[in-house]
Amino acid sequence: MAVTLRQSDADFEQSFAAFLTTKREVSTDVDAAVRGIIAEVRNEGDAALLDYSLKFDRTDLAALGILITRADVDAAYATVDQEAVEALKFARERIRAYHTRQLPADEHFTDAVGVELGWRWNAVESAGLYVPGGTASYPSSVLMNAIPAKVAGVERLVMAVPAPDGVINPLVLVAADLAGVEEIYRVGGAQAIAALAYGTETIRPVAKIVGPGNAYVAAAKRQVFGTVGIDMIAGPSEVLVIADASNNPDWIAADLLAQAEHDGSAQSILITDDAAFGKAVETAIENQLKTLPRASIAAASWRDFGAVILVENFEAALPLANRIAAEHVELAIEDANGFLARLRNAGSVFLGRHTPEAIGDYVGGPNHVLPTARSARFSSGLSVMDFVKRTSTIKLGPDQLRALGPAAMTLAEAEGLHAHGRSISIRLNM
Amino acid sequence: MAVTLRQSDADFEQSFAAFLTTKREVSTDVDAAVRGIIAEVRNEGDAALLDYSLKFDRTDLAALGILITRADVDAAYATVDQEAVEALKFARERIRAYHTRQLPADEHFTDAVGVELGWRWNAVESAGLYVPGGTASYPSSVLMNAIPAKVAGVERLVMAVPAPDGVINPLVLVAADLAGVEEIYRVGGAQAIAALAYGTETIRPVAKIVGPGNAYVAAAKRQVFGTVGIDMIAGPSEVLVIADASNNPDWIAADLLAQAEHDGSAQSILITDDAAFGKAVETAIENQLKTLPRASIAAASWRDFGAVILVENFEAALPLANRIAAEHVELAIEDANGFLARLRNAGSVFLGRHTPEAIGDYVGGPNHVLPTARSARFSSGLSVMDFVKRTSTIKLGPDQLRALGPAAMTLAEAEGLHAHGRSISIRLNM
Known part of the structure; x- marks a missing residue:
């Protein structure tokens, strides 16, 4: 059972502050190991990639090849469901349309003294997209990372994806192809990040590396930062649903579980002004868990990190939402627009009763790579801006x-x- | 004497590639020490700040106070040159005017299906500005870091500056006051970064930390990244001057020395299409060094890292400039605009023969906090965008x-x- 916090309780501030600082991930210190891997890739190049792939992924790249060929991609198309391909194309067009609006404009003006001033934007020349292997190998994330780069005008877009036991999710290769990625390598982990940052005989280095990964990948990105640009370090996902009693509790329960099923350290939070509605949602969650394939993961997340926060009214919820600074916020309340106008810290907001967060994961248009773990207080979701940089000018x-x-x-x-x-x-x- | 590279030489590519990867800084591994300092500040709070200030800065904060008071700032005004105050005000207005144009616009639109989409920008609620002590304690950098935050709408802007032997550059305090910084702490080093990130009894934590610093400060920023946002990690400064023979060699020599005088690991590069002009500039440098107060620093920088690159023509210089990706680029050539149009990687560009880079350091308007060490390939100078973040919306x-x-x-x-x-x-x- 998730925790319940009542804003009217005397010790609410204390409980809420403790709730905010709850660690959801065990941070494993892999810095030293990663430092060794990076040094080895810099010294040994492709040979190190072969060694590590054999060791960590049980994959013989000497036989399979580091480069994933056009034939490999064509073979992937042959094995995937055509409906999924069509859905990826539908998503691609919506994501592209939204991100195209993010392209920034150059500026040039002459001030009162006659000084010519301005700035110019240019795309990063090359970018590397890391895609995890195994269960977290999501085709939707390939689109979300690759399309903003393409829209920005990045000429060389490289993907690295490991093949644990030789296997890569074919829909990941299809998504990459649909997004215009023309250079894909069968390599993962810190060794892939090192190869993208420093290059090997086979892999030319890139200027920027984006994409999620495990603790090794995250540590490697941190270590190569400066040699190349990196995106944010992603943590476990979270949703804050703000809902009044006019909602169907089953709908809201489904939204909270959609977040919880990601992994055991995901977090789902409900803020409501109606205790009975809160109870009804909790009951609906228990019921829906019974028929959910990933029930054990979702149940663990809801039990360990889930919360129902009872507020007097939604005015009082506003400062709480700003402190939570959630990755995803659903506003299923009457005055969603009024709330949004004063919500400062949030990665992405889903307005009204017919906008479940899952729409944003796939086909909404906005990016699903968003700031987690309260980092919406200081950072933004992935966008075209991550693949361009500005040169100021003066004459x-x-x-x-x-x-x-x-x-x-x-x-x-x-x-x-x-x-x-x-x-x-x-x-x-x- | 600086190195000379001739594009017409057979081994030019090899020499140029080696030149690009020359390390200009000895990277000292202070990670473990910094990890200890951060842990100590988190555990002991103000007491740790007092201990470290006594140990590293020979300053007794128990006597002086952690907080710099209004009276301290007023006292600083009394000691500084009024002409410098007026110059800071002049700079402030120009920097503010330029940065105000960077404020991004919100977006809201309805697509063909009737989906409402958009995004909203909000300022970061609080930001910490680190200012080094000693000789690198520059009032101009206070303006360059604080004004974009103010323009962005950051409500709480905090400054931390160490007082080695009890001393703080009074013009730094004046610049902070002129820029609207209302909360200043007399603390520096990794301990200041830890205090800004995690808070102490006296210092409330901030959401984002910006500003340059030594190896300890840089390592601390890297370690707290994620808990708070950080700006780029600044390296030694550099200028690339691209000049034809129509320039006065003395002017170009002065520009190269202005960069070289920063510190011994600064870098000044001249690209020219005229060998005789290159020689004339080198001679002018030798002459000007004789009367320069910081001659020993500038001479070391020019000797160890300076370069004259001789090209056939400026068309051939373009790919070189893009690979160098310099922090500052001066274009003192006939078709400066044509060159700029195809220059992809540069922090800030100074056009024509009457725009010495030093103008941009102080009063041009654009920011002087710029990507160094080739990071202009993937990052931009400091701007209002560093103090705002975007929330995407969908309904x-x-x-x-x-x-x-x-x-x-x-x-x-x-x-x-x-x-x-x-x-x-x-x-x-x-």
């Missing part, structure tokens, strides 16, 4: 240098940087 | 759920996530 003529130069020379002097001052004064004949 | 009604639901259910099924599918089917009465 002065002699008149503008006369106008701006003296103040710059004063500050350079104050900072003890005389050559800075001289580069200006020499042009002003001073 | 479906019953009709839209009927239109999008089936494809989502197909993909959920393919990924083995049955509760995802159920959260949709239950609303469609399926």
Whole structure:
């Protein structure tokens, strides 16, 4: 059973603060191991990839090849359900349409002094997309990572996916192909991140690496950060559902379980102003668990990390939602728009009673790679912006240098940087 | 003497590739020490800040106080040059005007199916600005870090600056005050980063930490990343000057030295199409070094990391510039705009013969916190975007759920996530 917190209780603030800081993941310290793997890939290149794949994935890349060929991708198409392919295409078009609106505009203007100013955006030249193997190998995540890069204009998009026991989810290869990924490697773990960052004989290095992974992958991304760009470090997923008593408890229960079934450290939180409705949702969860294939995972998540928070009214829920800063927020309340206007910290918001979060996982259009573990307080979901970077521009003529130069020379002097001052004064004949 | 590379030489590619990968900093492994400091601050709070300040900065915070008071700031105003204060105000207005244009717009639209989509931007609630002590304690950097946060709408802006031997650069306090920083702490190093990330009795935690620092500060930022947001990890500064023979060699020499005087691991690179002009610049550098207060630093930087690259023409310089991906690029050539249009990787570009880079350090308007060490390939300078984050939004009604639901259910099924599918089917009465 999930925990119940009542805002009217005297010790609510204490309980809520403790709830917020609950660790949902055991952080295993794999830094040293990962440091060794990265050094080995830098020194030994492809040979290290072969060794590690044999050791960790029980896969002989000498036989299978590091590169996944066009024939491999065609073979994958032959084994997958055509309905799933059509669904991926449907998702691709919606995701592409939404992300195309994120393309930022260049700026160029002349200020009152006559200084020309502005900035220009350029796509990252190459990006590596990591895709986990096994059960977390999601075709939908391939689309969500690859499409923003393509929309941004990244020319070279590389994917790395391990093949534990030689097996790769064929729908992952199909999704990659549909998203326009033309270079795929059969390698995973920290060794894949090292290869993408530093290169090997077979794999040319990329400028930026994105995509989720296990503790080794996360540690490797942290270590190569600076040599290449990385996206956020993803933690276990979470949903905050804010719902009034006008909702069907079965619908809300289904939404909470959809989050809980991801893994045992996922988190589902219900905030409601009606204790009876909260109870009804809890009962519905118990009932639905009986027929859920992943019931044991979902039950563990709901038991260990689930919560029902009872508030006096939704005005009072607002500061709580901002402190939770959830990855996903469903607003199944009358004034969803009013609540949204003052909700500061959230990865993605699902408005109204007919927008279950699962729509956003697949076909909504917005990205499903979102800030977890309260990081929506300071970061955003994956977007086109992650695959572009900005160059600022400035142009002065002699008149503008006369106008701006003296103040710059004063500050350079104050900072003890005389050559800075001289580069200006020499042009002003001073 | 700087190295000279000739693009026409047979071994140019090899030399240039080696030049690109030259390490300019000795990376000291302070990870374990920093891990200890962070743990100590988390456990002991203010007491740890007092201990470390005594040990590392020879400063007794029990006597001086952790908080820098309004009286301290007023006292700082009394000691600084009024001309410098006016120059800071001039810089502030220009930086603010430029950054105000970076404020991103919210988006809201309805697609062909009737799905309401969009996103909303919100400022980070609180940000911590780290300012180094000693000679790298630059008032201009205070403006460059604080103003984008203020423009973004960050309500709580906190500054941490160490007081080695009790001393803080008074102009740093004045710059903070002018930029609207109302909360300043007399603490530095990894302990300051830990305090900003986790809080102590005196210092409430922030959501994001920005600002440059030494190896301890950089390692601490890397370690707290995830608990809070961080900006990029700054490396030694660099300039790439691309200049033809129509330039005054003295001007270009001054620009190269302005970069070199920062520190011994700074880097100044000249690309020119005229060998005689390159020689003239080198001679001018030798001459100017004779009268430069920071001559020994600048000479070491130019000797160890400086380079003159001779190209056939500026068309041939373009791929080199993109590979160098310099923090600062000066384009002192005829067709500067044409070159800029195809320059992909650069932090900030200075166009024409009257825009020395030093203008951008102080009063140009664009930010001077820029990607170093080739990271302009994948990252941007500091901006308002670093202090805002995006929440995506989506709203479906019953009709839209009927239109999008089936494809989502197909993909959920393919990924083995049955509760995802159920959260949709239950609303469609399926």
